[in-house]
Amino acid sequence: MQVYEIAEKYNGTAEMCKELQEYNTFMRFLISIVIFGHFQRPSVAANMTIDEFVRAKTASDSRVIILVSEHKTGAQGPAQLALEPAHHKLFALYARRLLYCTQFSACMLSACSAH
DSSP, X not given: OOHHHHHHHHTTSOOOOOOHHHHHHHHHHHHHIIIIISOOOHHHHHHOBHHXXXXXXXXXXXXXXXXXXXXXXXXXXXXXXXXXXXXXXXXXXXXXXXXXXXXXXXXXXXXXXXX
């Protein structure tokens, strides 16, 4: 199943993800957005927490800015991930409907230890 088919399946419903394959497909797509679409290091994707996602701010140009504190160059301050509104909607859908397929709920895209 493709990512946008999965998104369509869960968008606008109260249904939660029950299939680990859907979760994995969607999660990997979001990781690729962070790494390849926004040129971030893998540790930004791996360590972004749900709390950091929830605290995101909307910029004047409609992008949603997420500050990720734990990453490879964290000594230089938090990594700034600026998501386009369409990508932010996919992340939000993932957090609301797909993240619960797994026991790892502290981190957004991985099984990191919450900080």
